[in-house]
Amino acid sequence: MELYDDLPDGVLVAGPGGLVLRLNTAGARLLGIGAAEAIGRSFGDVLPLVDSAGRDWWACTDPYAGLAIRTGQPERLLEVGKGPAEGCQLLVASRFRRAGGRVVRLVVSFRGAASRERAAREQAELISTVAHEIRSPLTGVKGFTATLLARWDQVSDEQKRIMLTAINSDADRVTRLLSDLLDVSRIDARRLVLRRQVVNLPEVVARVIAGLVAAGETEERFVLSSTAPLPEMWLDQDKVAQMVGNLVDNALRHGAGRICVDVAPVTVPEAGRGARLTVCDEGPGIGLEARARIFTRFWRAGGAGNGTGLGLYIVRGLVEAHGGTIEVDDPPAGGARFTVFLPAGRPPYEV
Numbered sequence: 561m562e563l564y565d566d567l568p569d570g571v572l573v574a575g576p577g578g579l580v581l582r583l584n585t586a587g588a589r590l591l592g593i594g595a596a597e598a599i600g601r602s603f604g605d606v607l608p609l610v611d612s613a614g615r616d617w618w619a620c621t622d623p624y625a626g627l628a629i630r631t632g633q634p635e636r637l638l639e640v641g642k643g644p645a646e647g648c649q650l651l652v653a654s655r656f657r658r659a660g661g662r663v664v665r666l667v668v669s670f671r672g673a674a675s676r677e678r679a680a681r682e683q684a685e686l687i688s689t690v691a692h693e694i695r696s697p698l699t700g701v702k703g704f705t706a707t708l709l710a711r712w713d714q715v716s717d718e719q720k721r722i723m724l725t726a727i728n729s730d731a732d733r734v735t736r737l738l739s740d741l742l743d744v745s746r747i748d749a750r751r752l753v754l755r756r757q758v759v760n761l762p763e764v765v766a767r768v769i770a771g772l773v774a775a776g777e778t779e780e781r782f783v784l785s786s787t788a789p790l791p792e793m794w795l796d797q798d799k800v801a802q803m804v805g806n807l808v809d810n811a812l813r814h815g816a817g818r819i820c821v822d823v824a825p826v827t828v829p830e831a832g833r834g835a836r837l838t839v840c841d842e843g844p845g846i847g848l849e850a851r852a853r854i855f856t857r858f859w860r861a862g863g864a865g866n867g868t869g870l871g872l873y874i875v876r877g878l879v880e881a882h883g884g885t886i887e888v889d890d891p892p893a894g895g896a897r898f899t900v901f902l903p904a905g906r907p908p909y910e911v
């Protein structure tokens with residue numbers, strides 16, 4: 561039965577009395593013992609499992625002593641209680657074969673749970689970061705409202721205005737954070753739906769910049785250029801605008817000087833025809849060691865700042881949903897340069 565040894569999961573088979581008949585190669589590796597030395601020993605000795613409370617798992621759920629209707633145990637996260645693999649987390653499931661009411665064979669499959677554990681830990685960290693990010697602006701809101709309520713008559717109109725302005729901007733911050741988080745969750749769950757249509761990229765960029773100028777940015781800071789002819793670009797217009805908006809907003813807030821946005825046609829080997837969008841600024845740029853991290857969730861240079869730290873994570877998610885790529889480097893003249901490649905895409909009704 562070499563088939564057992566080709567299985568990626570560990571498998572232990574025990575006979576009617578609970579003595580091990582075989583342990584496959586993956587199982588022996590996971591438990592740190594030789595497959596041959598397991599044979600003939602009690603299954604609980606070879607695979608000594610404990611649950612999260614440290615209780616002997618097999619003592620709680622002895623397959624040979626349980627109800628006659630039980631046919632197995634669903635997958636569970638358990639820990640090796642002793643032996644060479646002590647402390648190792650395993651995902652364990654088992655099946656019992658019965659004959660005349662007695663268990664005549666026990667088959668246990670198990671695999672390492674390190675990657676699942678890591679995912680669970682990342683999830684927990686994300687939740688704690690989110691809670692922290694939401695709590696800090698709320699602490700400000702609470703502080704100011706408490707002061708206003710307790711000392712309304714002693715506070716001058718000017719002080720009231722300052723506090724209300726702070727409350728207002730903290731509320732905006734929470735709203736921004738929540739809408740970014742919704743985007744992040746759509747990206748992570750791969751639920752991002754693209755509504756593809758023919759998009760005039762230079763026009764989208766011009767509109768984003770016009771919006772910023774209308775909101776008070778100086779027009780002279782922006783230099784927009786484009787090379788014609790671009791291929792027919794089938795993109796999600798709103799998401800492209802969000803992407804450009806995020807990159808230009810970063811150049812404004814984290815960069816300095818003039819902000820150049822360029823759109824040009826390119827052909828990438830494998831991905832075919834498309835457009836290259838670059839956004840550069842004349843600020844401090846992004847250091848080599850930061851480049852690997854800026855696209856991760858909640859990463860901000862030097863801690864706090866006014867942003868959510870989710871912008872570039874979302875930008876990368878939007879670009880990748882379009883089948884594109886994004887890179888960052890420092891142009892020779894200094895500053896930061898983000899280069900996005902977007903493949904031309906196809907009409908949604910074409911397969």
Ligand SMILES: Nc1ncnc2c1ncn2[C@@H]1O[C@H](COP(=O)(O)OP(=O)(O)O)[C@@H](O)[C@H]1O
Pocket residue numbers: 806810811812814815841843844845846854859860861862865866867868869870871872873896
């Ligand atoms: N153009 C830029 N120049 C310098 N640093 C930048 C630039 N764009 C992004 N960064 C750095 O990358 C970090 C992450 O950006 P982002 O995900 O958009 O978060 P946020 O803008 O909310 O801080 C920023 O906090 C900043 O430190």
Ligand SMILES: [Mg+2]
Pocket residue numbers: 806809810867869870871872
């Ligand atoms: Mg940003």
